Amino acid sequence: MDRPYVYETDGRAIYQQSFAMIRQEAALARFSAEQEPVAVRMIHAAGWVPLADDIQFSPGVVTAARQALERGAPILCDARMVAEGITRARLPANNPVICTLQDERTRALADAMSNTRSAAALELWRPHLAGAVVAIGNAPTALFHLLNMLQDPSCPRPAAIIGCPVGFVGAAESKAALWADQPVPCLVVTGRLGGSAVTVAALNAVAQRQEI
């Protein structure tokens, strides 16, 4: 390479080339027209074409999440990195982005519940949960606790769950439970992969149809 290094410096061109590479390399045929751009953006965030095989959409989840956002639904995030990554300019209704992990009540709730702070934080979601879009990109315990909360018929229902916690203990299991239960429309990355960047990418893609 030439020094100083010469590289693509046009952000729009970088996005276009990236999405074109993904569409050339990834196995996207099983996705519907509304699912495909969401999957492409998730693969883009991961830098990992085979992620395509792990992405599962329940019927209607993209439309359900998008319509909820257009109605002004809040976005409930398990981690600050998820909340931070959501592109506010893409949101259709200046939607509130809520993360209760650092709320001053969360530590005491976690102690009382004998659970993680990530799970306890969801108790503070209850006033916001009806019709919300949930984005879990970090903690399997948060997703497990949400599923347990939704076992109670009186618990408010979110409009959609993006469930992509990452890791080695509980991640695959919590996402398998979500996929088996499907208490509401959901989008998951099965197995160990996932994470805040992939979750954010899914949410951002759902929020706005325009790709770039």
Added chain:
Amino acid sequence: MDRPYVYETDGRAIYQQSFAMIRQEAALARFSAEQEPVAVRMIHAAGWVPLADDIQFSPGVVTAARQALERGAPILCDARMVAEGITRARLPANNPVICTLQDERTRALADAMSNTRSAAALELWRPHLAGAVVAIGNAPTALFHLLNMLQDPSCPRPAAIIGCPVGFVGAAESKAALWADQPVPCLVVTGRLGGSAVTVAALNAVAQRQEI
């Protein structure tokens, strides 16, 4: 599984089990004693054992970065998700965490440079760059621009570069350039993988020896 779902709710146990699984599954033998815990935490963040094969440490980078942090060095981040993920409680000297991407001057700089905002933001790092720890987890253009800045012998030198931008256009190329140049000690994830979570994990592991 039983409903309500039964799962590991002890955060400390989750970490311990996760790290034990990684140490059982991953090929870590080529890492030194100071590198290994950093690699484990990066694999943990990715949820992806084969990441081990893509992690490259230049000699002394862990010590260089740790000593810089102990001296109070600022941490310069290319993206807000990186800055947000750094665990402040692990930092040894209440180190400043700086991200200039959203600085009001960055857009005009980008226009003047005909480059991305991610690259232009680094021009605002110059007063903080001497002895700093750089954490690039998102934008290949930021890493390329840093390498070009460092071609100038009068540009201040950071103490270490964690260079893990992710993606399809320029990511592999910018990290290959960093690895070839090694203007200062560096840690890279070669190829397309990387990202904010992996970068944050590396920084957090460097910041504190204690694993959990």
